[in-house]
Amino acid sequence: xxxxxxxxxxxxxxxxxxxxxxxxxxxxxxxxxxxxxxxxxxxxxxxxxxxxxxxxxxxxxxxxxxxxxxxxxxxxxxxxxxxxxxxxxxxxxxxxxxxxxxxxxxxxxxxxxxxxxxxxxx
Amino acid sequence: xxxxxxxxxxxxxxxxxxxxxxxxxxxxxxxxxxxxxxxxxxxxxxxxxxxxxxxxxxxxxxxxxxxxxxxxxxxxxxxxxxxxxxxxxxxxxxxxxxxxxxxxxxxxxxxxxxxxxxxxxxxxxxxxxxxxxxxxxxxxxxxxxxxxxxxxxxxxxxxxxxxxxxxxxxxxxxxxxxxxxxxxxxxxxxxxxxxxxxxxxxxxxxxxxxxxxxxxxxxxxxxxxxxxxxxxxxxxxxxxxxxxxxxxxxxxxxxxxxxxxxxxxxxxxxxxxxxxxxxxxxxxxxxxxxxxxxxxxxxxxxxxxxxxxxxxxxxxxxxxxxxxxxxxxxxxxxxxxxxxxxxxxxxxxxxxxxxxxxxxxxxxxxxxxxxxxxxxxxxxxxxxxxxxxxxxxxxxxxxxxxxxxxxxxxxxxxxxxxxxxxxxxxxxxxxxxxxxxxxxxxxxxxxxxxxxxxxxxxxxxxxxxxxxxxxxxxxxxxxxxxxxxxxxxxxxxxxxxxxxxxxxxxxxxxxxxxxxxxxxxxxxxxxxxxxxxxxxxxxxxxxxxxxxxxxxxxxxxxxxxxxxxxxxxxxxxxxxxxxxxxxxxxxxxxxxxxxxxxxxxxxxxxxxxxxxxxxxxxxxxxxxxxxxxxxxxxxxxxxxxxxxxxxxxxxxxxxxxxxxxxxxxxxxxxxxxxxxxxxxxxxxxxxxxxxxxxxxxxxxxxxxxxxxxxxxxxxxxxxxxxxxxxxxxxxxxxxxxxxxxxxxxxxxxxxxxxxxxxxxxxxxxxxxxxxxxxxxxxxxxxxxxxxxxxxxxxxxxxxxxxxxxxxxxxxxxxxxxxxxxxxxxxxxxxxxxxxxxxxxxxxxx
Numbered sequence: 001x002x003x004x005x006x007x008x009x010x011x012x013x014x015x016x017x018x019x020x021x022x023x024x025x026x027x028x029x030x031x032x033x034x035x036x037x038x039x040x041x042x043x044x045x046x047x048x049x050x051x052x053x054x055x056x057x058x059x060x061x062x063x064x065x066x067x068x069x070x071x072x073x074x075x076x077x078x079x080x081x082x083x084x085x086x087x088x089x090x091x092x093x094x095x096x097x098x099x100x101x102x103x104x105x106x107x108x109x110x111x112x113x114x115x116x117x118x119x120x121x122x
Numbered sequence: 123x124x125x126x127x128x129x130x131x132x133x134x135x136x137x138x139x140x141x142x143x144x145x146x147x148x149x150x151x152x153x154x155x156x157x158x159x160x161x162x163x164x165x166x167x168x169x170x171x172x173x174x175x176x177x178x179x180x181x182x183x184x185x186x187x188x189x190x191x192x193x194x195x196x197x198x199x200x201x202x203x204x205x206x207x208x209x210x211x212x213x214x215x216x217x218x219x220x221x222x223x224x225x226x227x228x229x230x231x232x233x234x235x236x237x238x239x240x241x242x243x244x245x246x247x248x249x250x251x252x253x254x255x256x257x258x259x260x261x262x263x264x265x266x267x268x269x270x271x272x273x274x275x276x277x278x279x280x281x282x283x284x285x286x287x288x289x290x291x292x293x294x295x296x297x298x299x300x301x302x303x304x305x306x307x308x309x310x311x312x313x314x315x316x317x318x319x320x321x322x323x324x325x326x327x328x329x330x331x332x333x334x335x336x337x338x339x340x341x342x343x344x345x346x347x348x349x350x351x352x353x354x355x356x357x358x359x360x361x362x363x364x365x366x367x368x369x370x371x372x373x374x375x376x377x378x379x380x381x382x383x384x385x386x387x388x389x390x391x392x393x394x395x396x397x398x399x400x401x402x403x404x405x406x407x408x409x410x411x412x413x414x415x416x417x418x419x420x421x422x423x424x425x426x427x428x429x430x431x432x433x434x435x436x437x438x439x440x441x442x443x444x445x446x447x448x449x450x451x452x453x454x455x456x457x458x459x460x461x462x463x464x465x466x467x468x469x470x471x472x473x474x475x476x477x478x479x480x481x482x483x484x485x486x487x488x489x490x491x492x493x494x495x496x497x498x499x500x501x502x503x504x505x506x507x508x509x510x511x512x513x514x515x516x517x518x519x520x521x522x523x524x525x526x527x528x529x530x531x532x533x534x535x536x537x538x539x540x541x542x543x544x545x546x547x548x549x550x551x552x553x554x555x556x557x558x559x560x561x562x563x564x565x566x567x568x569x570x571x572x573x574x575x576x577x578x579x580x581x582x583x584x585x586x587x588x589x590x591x592x593x594x595x596x597x598x599x600x601x602x603x604x605x606x607x608x609x610x611x612x613x614x615x616x617x618x619x620x621x622x623x624x625x626x627x628x629x630x631x632x633x634x635x636x637x638x639x640x641x642x643x644x645x646x647x648x649x650x651x652x653x654x655x656x657x658x659x660x661x662x663x664x665x666x667x668x669x670x671x672x673x674x675x676x677x678x679x680x681x682x683x684x685x686x687x688x689x690x691x692x693x694x695x696x697x698x699x700x701x702x703x704x705x706x707x708x709x710x711x712x713x714x715x716x717x718x719x720x721x722x723x724x725x726x727x728x729x730x731x732x733x734x735x736x737x738x739x740x741x742x743x744x745x746x747x748x749x750x751x752x753x754x755x756x757x758x759x760x761x762x763x764x765x766x767x768x769x770x771x772x773x774x775x776x777x778x779x780x781x782x783x784x785x786x787x788x789x790x791x792x793x794x795x796x797x798x799x800x801x802x803x804x805x806x807x808x809x810x811x812x813x814x815x816x817x818x819x820x821x822x823x824x825x826x827x828x829x830x831x832x833x834x835x836x837x838x839x840x841x842x843x844x845x846x847x848x849x850x851x852x853x854x855x856x857x858x859x860x861x862x863x864x865x866x867x868x869x870x871x872x873x874x875x876x877x878x879x880x881x882x883x884x885x886x887x888x889x890x891x892x893x894x895x896x897x898x899x900x901x902x903x904x905x906x907x908x909x910x911x912x913x914x915x916x917x918x919x920x921x922x923x924x925x926x927x928x929x930x931x932x933x934x935x936x937x938x939x940x941x942x943x944x945x946x947x948x949x950x951x952x953x954x955x956x957x958x959x960x961x962x963x964x965x966x967x
Contacts, residue, residue: 015756021763087755089801107759107794110766
């Protein structure tokens with residue numbers, strides 16, 4: 001395992017399995033990984049946490065990814081870069097539209113996930 | 123009783139009318155005029171005699187001229203005639219009258235009866251010239267241009283004989299007698315003159331006979347009666363039969379008025395005429411020898427002699443009833459009046475008549491033939507009939523109907539002939555179908571079958587008068603055919619039009635809608651009743667359509683209007699509000715100009731399809747696919763993620779477990795590939811596709827793709843062939859996808875491995891990329907459907923290597939959206955070769 005100072009990553013996804021996978025993989029890379037199972041949970045977490053990167057699933061029940069983005073942009077002073085995790089056929093367009101800095105198309109390779117996070121926290 | 127105008131009738135009445143003319147002059151007191159005209163008669167008679175006598179003295183040439191007049195051309199008539207009458211009448215008047223009776227003669231071509239007597243060229247009361255008009259058989263009469271020159275006028279000699287007869291019968295002057303004697307004297311004086319005289323005598327006799335024939339044919343009675351004796355000097359048979367002279371020549375018939383009462387004293391025709399007055403024309407009853415009373419119209423006129431003394435009277439009898447059979451069968455009842463005349467040359471006269479008839483028949487513009495029973499043998503046929511019926515080079519004469527016509531036609535004709543002979547009635551058959559002839563499949567005649575009057579000792583005969591009406595019949599048949607075809611086509615067209623689910627609008631060149639089919643009316647919300655008003659709907663008002671984005675389609679933008687300017691509009695989308703549906707419809711319109719034969723645009727037609735349902739369905743389907751694919755991706759992410767996670771520590775796992783995890787990961791990847799393909803379907807819909815183009819060197823792209831491909835496949839070897847850069851303006855990602863699809867397919871369907879050839883070539887305006895494999899090939903019966911969505915040629919076969927059947931569909935969509943084409947050749951067991959073309963960025967020189 002690498003050292004833990006590399007950064008804090010907040011993963012937002014309604015799929016518990018995906019959250020666990022991110023925790024295992026990114027944790028294994030030495031990142032501190034926080035989880036949120038919904039948009040509203042994420043907004044709660046962010047009141048106290050200032051992550052270095054947010055991995056955001058777009059399609060969630062309740063507050064969707066895009067609603068989360070606008071609320072996050074509007075109501076928070078600290079803004080971490082956001083990487084979209086999306087099953088949409090046009091991820092780059094969505095990323096640009098919502099102001100995300102990058103995107104991961106589901107289903108992604110683990111290497112892609114690791115590389116992307118490193119890229120933004122490197 | 124309606125007085126009969128002497129000028130209004132023809133034939134002998136004309137003679138009388140001319141004579142009456144003189145008499146009127148006389149009655150008007152113009153004694154000089156009367157005298158001069160009277161003298162003219164006798165002068166002309168004398169002139170004739172003089173001319174005749176002179177003729178005898180002249181050379182043979184002069185005679186030849188005369189002879190040729192009697193059988194020659196009409197141009198020579200006036201000159202020769204005037205030669206005979208010089209000094210006795212105006213030359214001009216003679217020619218004018220010639221023109222008149224020649225014109226009349228021309229009209230006789232419709233008269234088929236024997237010789238026709240024409241009015242005298244001039245002269246007071248008897249014909250100076252009698253023409254028998256006939257067509258010259260050798261020259262074709264023009265149908266619509268009757269030329270005098272084509273008429274042959276014969277027998278001016280009648281004038282001679284008429285004069286001579288009068289002279290011989292009536293004239294008693296010593297001068298004449300002296301002249302005749304002189305003539306006879308001279309005839310015998312020289313041998314040459316004697317011969318001439320003989321010939322002349324024959325000629326005169328012949329012409330005399332002709333006059334007899336002509337006079338004999340007259341239905342009217344003509345008689346010259348000497349007064350005051352009342353004996354018949356000269357008469358034709360028609361008059362002779364009624365007047366019934368006794369042996370002394372005294373006429374035995376008497377005249378009563380129409381009421382059966384005797385005529386007032388001094389008012390009988392002979393008495394009046396003797397006084398120099400005219401009688402009639404008046405209806406009287408003539409009491410014949412047998413006591414029978416016949417109504418006739420009688421005219422009488424005095425014939426003054428050179429001294430204006432009336433010695434003879436001319437009687438003209440017109441019969442109102444059918445002429446009775448001769449009460450005296452003698453042909454010449456006035457025999458006493460001509461005791462020293464040679465008997466008429468009947469053979470010659472008959473010959474003359476038959477020759478005329480023959481010439482008339484030959485020139486007739488219809489076929490005439492005579493067939494006789496029992497064999498129905500042709501006894502004669504004119505030229506036209508031969509043209510119609512005879513085999514080339516053969517004459518029908520002497521042959522039978524069965525010889526000439528094919529059996530079916532011959533039987534039909536024979537049946538008609540049987541019927542004609544049985545009933546003795548003429549039969550007219552219109553458009554009788556004859557055999558093929560002269561290169562025509564079918565020939566039609568209008569035929570008239572006329573039975574000849576039965577004659578004892580002769581075979582029954584039927585005249586067959588035929589004209590060719592094939593052209594009329596065939597052109598009518600053609601017109602009928604075309605008309606029925608047109609009706610059928612119109613009905614078919616209307617049936618198709620009305621049953622189409624697509625709306626059809628046709629407008630004229632001014633933009634007025636002329637035709638809307640049922641579907642169109644539905645679309646516009648027009649009831650059936652509105653169809654009658656269709657002609658008045660302006661395109662400007664009727665089709666208020668909007669672009670798919672909601673903006674109004676201006677009048678000039680409307681497909682029908684653009685088509686009027688020559689544009690062909692293909693599948694253009696628009697929105698129209700339908701009252702029937704109560705909502706807006708999405709329509710897809712195609713329009714084209716309608717041109718006449720000359721290429722001018724005379725209207726336009728638009729076919730409009732309501733695609734609302736189609737679009738709704740399409741949208742729904744796309745939505746479904748998107749959601750379904752999206753929902754699949756999350757579980758795939760999980761499967762793929764965890765299997766990869768476990769494989770990160772593969773060295774700590776048992777080998778077989780690692781292989782299983784790899785299989786799971788591969789499976790997840792394949793699911794992902796499928797999902798990706800599915801998601802591209804809606805994205806690739808033509809209207810949804812945004813192509814981002816840049817200059818791409820296809821040769822370079824092919825080499826890179828080949829290299830990438832070779833790295834992934836161990837079994838296959840790839841050969842890339844390019845000749846220099848081939849630059850196209852394309853969406854690089856999309857074209858790469860096409861190339862990869864084709865390479866993947868080539869590999870997939872050549873499972874044994876082998877060589878895959880990838881080539882890039884260029885034509886003047888396009889680049890062609892080809893991928894050839896030596897794989898399993900595509901069965902020919904499946905080739906048609908190859909580019910369809912979700913179609914895989916090998917589904918359910920031993921070559922089913924999976925896949926959604928979207929690769930080729932998507933590839934072709936991409937190529938088509940770039941303005942290119944995709945096609946292939948394939949043979950089962952040999953391999954396939956797929957090609958696609960793309961337009962070059964810059965066309966090759």
